[in-house]
Amino acid sequence: MMIPVRCFTCGNVIAEHWEEFKSRAREGDEDPEKVLDELGVERHCCRRMMVSHKDLVDVVSPYQ
Numbered sequence: 843m844m845i846p847v848r849c850f851t852c853g854n855v856i857a858e859h860w861e862e863f864k865s866r867a868r869e870g871d872e873d874p875e876k877v878l879d880e881l882g883v884e885r886h887c888c889r890r891m892m893v894s895h896k897d898l899v900d901v902v903s904p905y906q
Contacts, residue, residue, distance in 0.1 A: 846892070849885070849887050849891045850887075852888065856891060859883055859892070863878065878893075
């Protein structure tokens with residue numbers, strides 16, 4: 843799995859929030875904005891990075 847470790851723009855570490863964000867916002871029914879607020883991700887660039895990141899593992903290796 844490819845997780846975003848740092849924000850490309852500001853360099854903040856965002857890997858610590860990725861799994862919870864993914865499980866709550868991407869695969870769940872919660873609003874991504876609300877989840878990011880609760881996780882404490884405040885910078886716009888970091889929020890954009892979390893929302894726009896796509897795991898490519900399923901695309902690159904469909905045969906597991």
